[in-house]
Amino acid sequence: MGKATGFLEYERVNPKKRSPEDRIKDWAELKLPQEPEIIKTQGARCMNCGVPFCQGGVLLNGMASGCPLHNLIPEWNELVYKGQWQEAYKRLTRTSPFPEFTSRVCPAPCEGACTEGYIMEPVTVNSLEYEIIEKAFAEGWVLPQKAKKTGKKVAVVGSGPSGLAAAYYLNAVGHDVTVYERNDRAGGLMMYGIPNMKLDKQVVARRLELMKASGVRFVLNTEIGKDMPARELVDQYDAVILCGGATKPRGLEVEGKELKGVCFAVDFLKANTKSLLDSGLKDGSFISAKDKNVIIIGGGDTGTDCVATSIRHGCRSVYQLEIMPEPPEKRKEESNPWPEWPVKLKVDYGQEEAISLYGKDPRNYLISTKKIVGNENGEVKEVHTVEVTWVKNASGRMVPQEVPGSEKVWQADLVLLAMGFLGPEDTILDELKLERDSRSNVKAEYEVFETNVEKVFTAGDMRRGQSLIVWAIQEGKLAAREVDKYLMGKSVI
Structure with a gap:
């Protein structure tokens, strides 16, 4: 433990961002680096609790509690406080292959489960992760990986986070x-997306170049199932x-969904x-929002991204319409106790920018x-x-009920x-006759990942x-x- 009384002496200092007035003029990243002394004291706030719920990575009430990667958070917090940055980087990358991605776009379930957050503000885990990995890149500690070749060949379809992680470790x-x-x-x-x-896409490109230098081969502009049969890969x-x-x-199954100007957020x-x-x-x-009145149907991160993008285009107005009720300002302990992910109102970067520009939150619940x-x-x-309220139906399920006269x-x-996604596309699944679960995802058990087709595995959103x-x-x-394990009989991953 770096400083036994650190969590009592230092308050949480949120990571710095560029001001809304400044950042809406360009497409550069929001985050700003922290001062060294602030980074040190934020690391000192980690109280080294007996059970670090921050690294639990479990599902509670259907939501993530703690880091699914099981990052060794108290360990690298202490190392940051002590100024042992290279050791902190080694600890971070014991479990996380791409901290530069998660520190920017992960909603930080680790902070939601932080023990300190039970009685006060949680540790700034996300921003400390960002500082560690960016210092590691700046100091030249992040290097290509080379390994003795096994002679086995593996194809990964898709280069999102799950595909890149699978490729990295294999x-x-x-x-x-x-x-x-x-x-x-x-x-x-x-x-x-x-x-x-x-x-910043240079951050993604930086990691891709490292993976190429490590020996990973990327084949672009090739859609498996269309440009190349999936069966050919298997063979x-x-x-x-x-x-x-x-x-x-x-x-959205309503009249007028086919009109020009109605499109998916993605x-x-x-x-x-x-x-x-x-x-x-x-x-x-691109689809420009310049001088347009923009309506975003749906919330979440995608809705926020649409707000911010529309503002940068120069839209006339922007509103978000959400069918769910407005979250409470603080978590409801009786229905949403710690260490569950705290369901509470958050003003994200897109809403901050809309408030700055138009004087009000764009969300309507x-x-x-x-x-x-x-x-x-x-x-x-x-x-x-039309406005709705949520009521229980005859079977006890909560359903929306229209409010008369609220049109x-x-x-x-x-x-x-911006209403989310239904599941994977059908092309590969149909060609290989892959079994699906009740939500149309590829069927494969967690921690097994093997499908009903010999030597075909699946991971990420395609599975879950x-x-x-x-x-x-x-x-x-x-x-x-x-x-x-399938190829070698055992694994050190």
């Missing part, structure tokens, strides 16, 4: 790994891991990032969309909604659907459904271990 134990990606750049949703201001390789994600977006975000990387948005190959109305050219012009018409030139980046990375790591 390569580290000497297998020849080839990653297939249908886009023109690797990284999956980390490249095209998460905006640049949250995760050519000693093992195949499917990490294609849950990329089938949830639609398409909006992907096209924007691709155009930004290709030409700095000069090629016009307990709103159900009834229909979307267009003009004579088939372009969206209005969204018609409202919202002016809209662009409607973005839409989830956190940290779960995807952990699944990729554990799937790599199972593939290594």
Whole structure:
């Protein structure tokens, strides 16, 4: 334990971000580095509790409690406090292959389960992780990995967090790994689904270059199941891991869903990032929100990203419509006790920017969309909604009930659907006749990851459904271990 009374002496200091007024003018990252003394004292706040719930990584009430990667958080907090940065980096990467990703975009279930957070503010685990990995890159400690070759060949389909994690670990134990990606750049949703201001694409490219230098091969612009049969991969390789994600977006079954100007949030975000990387948005190959009234249906991180992206385009107005009630300002101990993930109101970066620009939070709760109305050219012009309350039906399930007289018409030139994802796409699953679970995901047990097809494994959102980046990375790591066992009889992963 670095400082026995640290958690009593030092208050939490949240990581610094650029001001909303400044950052909405560009696409650069939000995060700013902390001062050395603040980093030290934030590390000292870790109280080295007897049971570090922060590294538990379990599901409580359907939500992550603690870090799914089981990061050794108290250990590297202490090392940061003592100034032993290289040792802190070694401790961090014992469990986490890509701290530069999780420290930027993981919602930090570790902090939600922090023992200190039970009575006061939790340790700033996420920002300390960020400082460790960025110092490691700056000091040249992050190097390519080389291993004695086993002669075994493994194909990984998909280069999102689970695919990259699987490739990272399999390569580290000497297998020849080839990653297939249908886009023109690797990284999956980390490249095209998460905006640049949250995760600078140079950070993703930096890691990809390291993996290439380590021996991982990337085949881009190749969609398995279309450009190349999935069966061909199974025949050519000693093992195949499917990490294609849950990329089938949830639609909105209302009148007017087919109108011009109604699109999925993932398409909006992907096209924007691709155009930004290709030409700095000069090629016009994106869905612009400039001078438009934007309605975002759905919340979560994707909805927030749409708010922030629309603002940077120069939208006229932006609103989020959510059917769920507004979360409480503080966790409800009776229904949401520690160390469960705290369900409480959070003002994220996109909402901060909207408040700064328009003077109010863009989110509107307990709103159900009834229909979307267009003009004579088939372009969206209005969204018609009604307020709802949540009541128990005859079977005891909570269902939305419309509030009479609460109808409202919202002016809209662009409607973005940010309601999550339904599961993986069908192409590969149908070709290989893979079994599915009740939610249409590829069926494979956790910590086993093997499908009903010989030598075909699966991991990440393709197996578990839409989830956190940290779960995807952990699944990729554990799937790599199972593939290594399958090929070699045992594994050191």
